[in-house]
Amino acid sequence: AQKITQTQPGMFVQEKEAVTLDCTYDTSDPSYGLFWYKQPSSGEMIFLIYQGSYDQQNATEGRYSLNFQKARKSANLVISASQLGDSAMYFCAMSENTGGFKTIFGAGTRLFVKA
């Protein structure tokens, strides 16, 4: 069964606007972590943001915020004030306590920022 689902293969956003990338996950473990990584065309994966399952508040890191809705098992990434350099693949990922905290990834969403 798919543990991490990203339903948007590609997304377009106008420069300086906000964009939301969707992610839903599946786990019965009460203890888990959710992550977003960015992969530019150069290929190197870059960590963006982390949300713990027990965290009460949504995580924020600069222009990135994670919209964590635990009951719906969703962890959407919001990028505010998009920049041309944000064009990349974005991966949602999860690590579970019962999985020994190994990290598994979704299929990704390709974001295109238009000037």
Add this chain to the structure above:
Amino acid sequence: GAGVSQTPSNKVTEKGKYVELRCDPISGHTALYWYRQSLGQGPEFLIYFQGTGAADDSGLPNDRFFAVRPEGSVSTLKIQRTERGDSAVYLCASSLGFSGANVLTFGAGSRLTVL
């Protein structure tokens, strides 16, 4: 080292040959992961190490794939009798250890092409 180093960056081999891919993690990182990424897809988990031992090798596709980390630092992913379907980018990542907040630092990857 300053980052995760992977060698070679590119490897072209012929079907049936043996291949070794090397990963040198960040100094002090006890956890080391191998992933395989095909074009346009998310990283697929292969194996991870905690120290010298393989904590979870459930992602290795078959017994042609093997990985070692004899001294708890450098790891080598070994592929015997390569097949064309093994062509992919092999990503290595390391982290401080295992917990829910297990942020991975990735290397640039080793692109394997099997002719």
